Amino acid sequence: MIPFLRQVAGAYAANELGNLQDYCFVFPNKRSGVFFTHYLALEAAGKPFLMPEIATIAEVTRSFSALTEAPRLDQLFILYNEYRELSGENVADFDRFLFWGEMLLNDFNDVDLYLVDPHKLFVNLQRFREVSANYLTEEQTEIINRYWGEKFVHSSPDEFWNHIHSTPTPLENKFLQLWEVLDELFERFHKRLLDNGMATRGMFARNAVNLLSKGRDRKLPFSRYIFVGFNVLTLSEIKIFEKLQARGCADFYWDMASPAFSAKGNRASLFMQQNVGCFPSLYDLGELYPENPDFPKIHITGVPSAFGQTKLAGQQLDRWIASGAVTDTADAIDTAVVLPDESLFIPMVHAVPPAISALNVTMGFPLKNTAVSSLMSAIVNLHLRSSRSRGEWSFFYEDMRAVLTHPMLQSYAPEGCNALLRLMVERRLYMVSAALIAETAPALAFIFTPVTDTNGIDEVHDYFFRLASTLREFTAGDKERMIENYFLDTYLIELENIRRACRNWKISMKDTTFIQLLQSTISSASIRFTGEPLKGLQVMGVLETRALDFDNLIILSMNERVFPRKQYSRSFIPDSLRRSYGMATTELQESIFAYSFYRLISRATNVRLFYDARTLSGKNSEISRYIAQLLYLFPECEVDHDLASFSSVISEEAGLTVEKTPEIMAKLKEFTVKGGRTLSASSINGYINCPLSFYLKRVCGLDLDEEVMDYMDSGTYGDIMHAAAERLYKELRGSRHEVKITSEILDSFIKDEIKLDTVITELINEKYNRYPAGDRTPLVGECKVLARVMKHFLILMFRAEKGIAPFDFIDGEHKVRGTMRITDSLSVNIYQIIDRIDRIYPSGRYGEGLGLLRIVDYKTGGDLTEFKDMDELFDPEIKDRRKAILQLLFYCNAYAQQTGYDGAIRPQIYPFRTLSTSGLPPLKYSGEALDDYRPVNEEFMERFRSTIAEIFNPNIPFTQALKEDSCTFCSFKAICRRNPQ
Numbered sequence: 001m002i003p004f005l006r007q008v009a010g011a012y013a014a015n016e017l018g019n020l021q022d023y024c025f026v027f028p029n030k031r032s033g034v035f036f037t038h039y040l041a042l043e044a045a046g047k048p049f050l051m052p053e054i055a056t057i058a059e060v061t062r063s064f065s066a067l068t069e070a071p072r073l074d075q076l077f078i079l080y081n082e083y084r085e086l087s088g089e090n091v092a093d094f095d096r097f098l099f100w101g102e103m104l105l106n107d108f109n110d111v112d113l114y115l116v117d118p119h120k121l122f123v124n125l126q127r128f129r130e131v132s133a134n135y136l137t138e139e140q141t142e143i144i145n146r147y148w149g150e151k152f153v154h155s156s157p158d159e160f161w162n163h164i165h166s167t168p169t170p171l172e173n174k175f176l177q178l179w180e181v182l183d184e185l186f187e188r189f190h191k192r193l194l195d196n197g198m199a200t201r202g203m204f205a206r207n208a209v210n211l212l213s214k215g216r217d218r219k220l221p222f223s224r225y226i227f228v229g230f231n232v233l234t235l236s237e238i239k240i241f242e243k244l245q246a247r248g249c250a251d252f253y254w255d256m257a258s259p260a261f262s263a264k265g266n267r268a269s270l271f272m273q274q275n276v277g278c279f280p281s282l283y284d285l286g287e288l289y290p291e292n293p294d295f296p297k298i299h300i301t302g303v304p305s306a307f308g309q310t311k312l313a314g315q316q317l318d319r320w321i322a323s324g325a326v327t328d329t330a331d332a333i334d335t336a337v338v339l340p341d342e343s344l345f346i347p348m349v350h351a352v353p354p355a356i357s358a359l360n361v362t363m364g365f366p367l368k369n370t371a372v373s374s375l376m377s378a379i380v381n382l383h384l385r386s387s388r389s390r391g392e393w394s395f396f397y398e399d400m401r402a403v404l405t406h407p408m409l410q411s412y413a414p415e416g417c418n419a420l421l422r423l424m425v426e427r428r429l430y431m432v433s434a435a436l437i438a439e440t441a442p443a444l445a446f447i448f449t450p451v452t453d454t455n456g457i458d459e460v461h462d463y464f465f466r467l468a469s470t471l472r473e474f475t476a477g478d479k480e481r482m483i484e485n486y487f488l489d490t491y492l493i494e495l496e497n498i499r500r501a502c503r504n505w506k507i508s509m510k511d512t513t514f515i516q517l518l519q520s521t522i523s524s525a526s527i528r529f530t531g532e533p534l535k536g537l538q539v540m541g542v543l544e545t546r547a548l549d550f551d552n553l554i555i556l557s558m559n560e561r562v563f564p565r566k567q568y569s570r571s572f573i574p575d576s577l578r579r580s581y582g583m584a585t586t587e588l589q590e591s592i593f594a595y596s597f598y599r600l601i602s603r604a605t606n607v608r609l610f611y612d613a614r615t616l617s618g619k620n621s622e623i624s625r626y627i628a629q630l631l632y633l634f635p636e637c638e639v640d641h642d643l644a645s646f647s648s649v650i651s652e653e654a655g656l657t658v659e660k661t662p663e664i665m666a667k668l669k670e671f672t673v674k675g676g677r678t679l680s681a682s683s684i685n686g687y688i689n690c691p692l693s694f695y696l697k698r699v700c701g702l703d704l705d706e707e708v709m710d711y712m713d714s715g716t717y718g719d720i721m722h723a724a725a726e727r728l729y730k731e732l733r734g735s736r737h738e739v740k741i742t743s744e745i746l747d748s749f750i751k752d753e754i755k756l757d758t759v760i761t762e763l764i765n766e767k768y769n770r771y772p773a774g775d776r777t778p779l780v781g782e783c784k785v786l787a788r789v790m791k792h793f794l795i796l797m798f799r800a801e802k803g804i805a806p807f808d809f810i811d812g813e814h815k816v817r818g819t820m821r822i823t824d825s826l827s828v829n830i831y832q833i834i835d836r837i838d839r840i841y842p843s844g845r846y847g848e849g850l851g852l853l854r855i856v857d858y859k860t861g862g863d864l865t866e867f868k869d870m871d872e873l874f875d876p877e878i879k880d881r882r883k884a885i886l887q888l889l890f891y892c893n894a895y896a897q898q899t900g901y902d903g904a905i906r907p908q909i910y911p912f913r914t915l916s917t918s919g920l921p922p923l924k925y926s927g928e929a930l931d932d933y934r935p936v937n938e939e940f941m942e943r944f945r946s947t948i949a950e951i952f953n954p955n956i957p958f959t960q961a962l963k964e965d966s967c968t969f970c971s972f973k974a975i976c977r978r979n980p981q
Contacts, residue, residue, distance in 0.1 A: 001603045003549035004255040005032060006039035008228050011283040013043035021050035024222040026060055028229055031362055031540075032547035036228070038534050053222060057230075057237060061204040063221070064211050070198035073497060073521075076101050077505035078196075079108075082188040086181050095513040100572070102520075105200075107572050108186055112202025114235040114583045115209060121573070121581060122183035182572070205236035212243035226251040227279075229547030231595045232271050232588055241279050252279035255547065258602035259295055259634065270591045295637040296604055300558070300627055302613030302643040307347045309556045309610040312644055313337060314351030316608050317537075320552050321355050325606055329355045335552040336538040338545060338600070340563035342366050344556055348539065358536030362544040365483065368523045371408050372471065372484040376491070376522075378402040379467065380515055383451055387431065393450035394431040397424055403447065408484070412474050416441030428770040446470050451511055460511035461499050464518070468492050487522075494521045542596055549603040558611040560622040564593035597626050613643055658695055658958040665954055667699050671828050673819055678831035681887040684947055688876050690961035694951070696972050699958075712768055712786055718860040720763045721790055721912065722835055725797065725858065726812030727759055729836075738810045738839070740846075746798045746805060756794060760787045793860075796915040803919065806846050808839040816894045822945045826952055834891050840906075842931075852931065854906045855891045859884055865909050866924040870936075874943050876962055884909055885923060889940050892933040904932035 002010075012020065020040075027033040033054040040051075055063075062069065070078075080097050111118055193199055199207070211218060225244050230252075233241070244250035254275050261269035303309045317335070320326045326335050339345060345365050352359065367373055382399040401424070403409060404417040420441050424432060438445040446466060453459040472488040475481040498517055501507070509517075538550065542563065557563055571578070578585050601607050612621045630637050658664070670677040679698075687694035696702045728749060733739040749756070758776065764783050765771040779787050801807070816832040836856035843850060863884035872878050873886040888907040896905065907923050907930060922929040925936060933940075950956055961967055 001257070001549070001605070003035075003039065003603065004229065004253075004257065005036045005547055005549070006043065007285045008226075008253045009036055009039035010043045011285060012226075013040060013045075013047075013049075015283060017044060017047060017049045019223075020052040022052075022223040023226060024053040024055055024060070024224070025226045025228060026055050026057055028056070028231075028546040029544065030056060031544055032229055034534065035548055057227075058201055058204070060225070061201070061208040061236075061240070064208040065199060065204055067194070067197055067199040067204070069204070070193055070196075070200060071497070071501070072105070073501040073517075074198065074505070075105055075193070075200060077501055077507045078192050079104060079185070079189050080507065081505055082192055083181075083185055086185055086188070094507055094509045098509075098513055098517065103570050103572055104182075104185075106570070108189060109200050109202035110571075110573070110583050111186065112200065112206040112236070114581060115206060115239065116235075116581045116583065118186040119183055121577065122179065122186065179572075202236075205234070205240075209236050209239045209243070212240060216247055220247075220249065222249070224249045224251060226253070228253045229255055230275070231546075232592050233275070234584070235582055238278075245279060250279075251282045253281050253285065254279075255599050258598045259636070260598040260602070260629075263633070269595070272595070295602065295630075295634065296607050297638045298601065298607045298609060298630060298640070300609045300611070300630070300639060300641045302611055302623070302641075304612075304614045304643075304645070306341070306344065306557075306612050306614075308644070309612065310344055310347040310351040312610060313348065313554050313556060313608070314353055316554060317356065318353045320606065321353065325552050326356075330357050331535050332356050332358070332537040333360075333534060334550055336540060336545070336548075336550040336554070338540055338542060338553070338555040339363060339557070340542050340555070340565070341557040342541065343369055345369075345539070348556070352537060356537050359539055360534075360536040361539045363526075363539065363541035365526055366523075367487050367490060367525045370483050370487045371406075372475075372487045373522065375403070375406045375408050375471075376468075377519070378406060379447060380519065382448075384512065384515070386450060388450075393434045393452070395434070395437070395448060397430045397432065400424065400432055400448075408471075409444075409447075412471070413441065413443045416444045420444070426770065428768065454511045457499065457502055457509060457511065457514045460514050461495060464515075465492065465495050468495070490525055491518075491522060494518060494525070497521075542593065545596060545600050549600075551605045553601060553604040553606065554608045554610070555597075555600075556610050558609045558624040558627050560624055563597070563624050563626070564590055594626070656692060656960050658692060660954045660957060664695075664699065665952075668952055673827050673829065675829070678817070678829040679948065680830065680832055681890040684890075684944070685883045685886060687951055688874060688881070688947065690876075690967070690970065691951075691958040692960050693970055693972055695958035702972075712782065714860065716768050717786065717790075718858065720760070720767055721793065721860055722813070722858050723763050723767070724756075724759050724790065724794060726836070727763075728755075729809045730812055733809060738808045741801070741805060741807050741809050741838075743802045743805045746802050749798045750795050753791065756791045757787070760790050760794075793912045793915065797910065797912070800915055800919045804840045807841065808851065810837040810839060812836050814895075816891075816898050818894070818898055820894075820897070820945075820948075822948050822952075826949065828948060828952075830894060832891060832894050834895060837895070852904060852906055853901070854908045855888060855895060856908045856910055857884060857888045857891065858910045858912065860912050862913055863909060863911065865911065865921050866927075868926050870939055870943050873940070874947060886944075888923070889933055889936070890944060893937060893941060893944075904934065906931050907933050 012023075016023070025033065025036060027036065033056070037051065037054060076098075079101055080094055083097065083101075110116075111121060190203065193203070227241065227250065230237070241250060241252065245252075252275070254272060256269075256272055256276065261272055263269070301312060303312055317326070317337075320335065321329055326332050328334075337348060339348060342363060342365070345361075345363070346369075349359065349361075378399070382395055382403055385396050385399055387394055387396075400420065404421050410417050420432070420437060423429065423436075423440055434445075434448050434450050437448040449463065451460050451463050468488050468491045472485065472492070475484050475488065478485075495518065498514065498521070502509070538548075555563070560566075573583065575585050577583075609627060611623050611627065614621050630639055631641065660668075669675055671679055683694065683698050686697065729739070729741070732741075732745065761776055761779055762774055764779060764787060765775040765777055766773050768783065769775075769777075771777060778784075812835065814834040814837050816830070816834060818830055819827050820830050821827045834855055835858045836854075838854050838856065839851035840854055841847075841851050864880060864882055865885070867873060867882045867885055872882050873889075875881065885907070888909065892905045892907050896902065908920070909923065910920065911918065922931065924930060930936070961970075
């Protein structure tokens with residue numbers, strides 16, 4: 001099908017080629033004007049002619065005035081100054097004004113664009129009844145009825161004001177106070193702009209209407225204005241069209257080439273029929289270029305991935321190239337990829353086939369999606385949450401981590417970043433002082449310099465200017481950082497613009513407001529790529545496609561709330577009043593998107609639509625209403641609808657495996673007698689749980705950075721409990737080999753709460769707060785509460801031990817290091833730390849030769865103390881596998897091997913959690929108390945050695961855990977793509 005713009009160009013080339021220099025062609029955007037000139041040259045077929053003027057509607061309305069368009073910041077500051085003068089002492093400071101000031105600017109602009117009388121719109125509530133009967137002029141009523149239809153003027157202002165109670169609530173009262181000054185504020189805002197030689201877009205539009213309405217005496221620069229490809233019109237545009245039409249110097253062309261536009265009730269054609277009826281065309285394009293009223297064949301594909309859509313789009317481009325649908329890969333101007341979701345821009349560019357050598361990007365790449373933008377946002381959060389105590393500024397750990405782990409900063413100063421990350425972990429620092437940061441990583445001091453003046457803009461401006469300038473110096477000359485360079489250049493420009501505007505209009509604000517204003521400005525900016533617009537594959541946003549047509553069309557992200565995008569009404573003027581005055585509502589915005597979609601697909605030959613078909617948070621992604629309409633409302637439309645699937649490189653059933661290559665076997669040899677690395681019972685437990693985790697952590701030495709948490713984890717809690725019991729007993733033993741513990745000694749422990757408090761405080765400060773050993777800084781918050789809990793459990797333990805007193809304490813935190821023979825050809829190094837070794841006297845008689853040695857393991861969790869067979873220790877598929885019992889039995893064996901002791905050893909678990917109810921229960925094997933490890937040791941060690949032998953078997957790979965439950969707290973689950981619930 002011939003492109004719409006080419007049809008218009010053909011009509012004028014055939015009929016008006018010699019007069020074009022006197023005409024102005026007006027388009028919805030600049031891109032459509034560029035394409036039009038291209039088509040005009042083609043239709044002229046080599047005949048000489050002078051090019052007409054090409055303009056947008058905004059440029060036309062500006063041409064009627066000598067004023068300049070006011071920058072948005074200047075508008076905002078002028079509005080605030082006028083509001084401040086009106087409100088006197090009750091004025092809100094600029095920090096509060098910023099949010100709704102932006103809304104007011106939009107509303108004031110709409111008031112002008114729709115030619116609304118501000119005096120009647122912003123009418124005082126007390127005077128409302130006097131003017132409610134004629135709040136619209138007859139002319140406005142006639143235009144709105146003719147263009148919008150009855151339903152758009154059916155709403156009465158009464159519907160709005162009736163919501164305001166006779167006795168307003170405090171919130172309603174504040175709204176009314178603001179509403180009552182809007183009329184005068186609107187007038188003063190406009191006057192101040194005019195006094196400074198500036199205007200808004202809406203003011204330009206209203207001015208153009210006023211000038212054209214004064215009569216035909218005013219000479220126009222062009223003998224004809226040709227308006228091409230418009231859709232929904234503002235009231236000012238309608239009036240401009242009418243005034244020029246009345247002068248006989250206007251022509252209009254509307255793109256109605258879609259079967260959808262003839263469907264009754266379709267929002268896409270809601271206004272087009274009125275457009276065609278009110279503003280007919282001089283030349284009948286239908287006679288010159290007969291239209292095909294049918295939809296093209298459309299292929300719709302659901303993809304279970306956002307980025308996956310770009311991959312399939314790239315494959316479709318390859319197929320079109322192979323089939324010849326893309327006629328020229330060096331200049332694929334006949335093909336477009338439309339991105340309603342701008343975040344897919346980068347992956348889409350990477351997905352374009354290499355055969356396509358040129359791209360033309362119309363949409364612009366949002367600066368907020370750049371890497372440097374995320375770094376700046378992280379730095380902003382860092383400063384917003386900084387705090388000052390005793391004259392020293394500090395930064396929160398989580399904010400620092402977000403900044404220091406950012407890839408851009410890591411490439412700038414990796415040593416400094418990593419030094420600070422290590423420091424925070426080693427010292428468990430939750431707040432890090434600026435002085436300590438400067439001392440540890442001076443190269444990063446420019447980032448962590450505190451902004452001390454929070455009530456002005458000079459210091460915060462200077463800080464961010466230095467920051468952006470330093471980063472810009474780092475990225476200078478790096479072609480791969482082109483986008484980051486552009487961002488930083490824009491950042492520096494906007495910093496200066498804000499400060500300039502603040503000084504010009506004498507605006508003061510807090511540092512947080514300055515940052516908010518800066519972030520808002522940057523978030524709305526985008527990189528406009530330069531290039532030849534009439535060359536290459538076209539990558540564009542939805543609104544950039546206006547009036548353009550393509551043979552081959554791909555549209556991604558065909559999901560509700562993406563296309564059409566969900567519209568939010570941020571306005572002081574309620575929809576009921578907007579409808580009453582014929583102003584834009586969310587319904588109008590939806591009509592624009594509907595028209596854009598149906599117009600775009602209708603002239604294409606090949607159409608591919610992709611949507612995200614994932615289920616997120618238990619909910620299916622909803623397909624766009626436009627897809628649903630094609631499927632169910634237009635049966636004449638030939639549609640192929642399928643769901644794409646991606647084959648996984650790694651199957652779910654097979655899981656991840658690591659084969660034992662010669663290099664890996666060499667690493668494993670480091671655990672043998674010739675190497676220096678050791679195995680322990682806990683590492684063997686880790687292997688049983690997940691061989692792959694054992695490989696990553698023990699063999700490769702990978703261990704994700706310890707994270708500083710703002711709470712005490714179970715491991716640290718257990719360590720402190722062990723250390724407290726050990727210290728009390730070891731202090732009593734002194735340098736002796738062992739010490740007798742009596743009931744009286746245990747009573748003294750229980751009664752001396754000051755001693756217990758001191759020991760626990762010192763250990764919490766040392767092991768959790770990372771203070772020097774012996775530090776007795778008073779505990780606060782959670783630590784103080786946990787200290788009480790620890791003391792409670794220690795007292796419970798002493799009371800339980802009174803039941804076995806007297807007994808001999810031999811050692812605590814006893815280290816066992818040695819070798820263990822596994823097979824004739826394999827011996828491994830072992831290293832264990834046994835919580836406690838003591839000797840009890842079950843007969844009640846204390847004396848030499850009467851005692852029973854115990855190996856004690858403290859447990860603060862819910863470990864079970866019974867097992868019926870060895871499978872419950874070694875089988876990874878057993879629920880609640882008895883890991884603690886496996887460790888304890890190996891401790892007994894390792895101690896006996898180290899010391900040569902061949903007597904009975906009782907394995908004993910101290911379950912702190914159940915001390916108050918169960919006391920000190922013995923281990924039970926098959927229902928019987930296990931007072932001696934030796935009867936089960938042979939079977940146990942056979943399984944234990946077999947497990948170690950499996951680790952060193954080159955034919956058995958390291959595999960993922962069989963049960964995903966084992967992955968719940970694993971640091972490597974992201975690597976394995978496991979997501980246990």
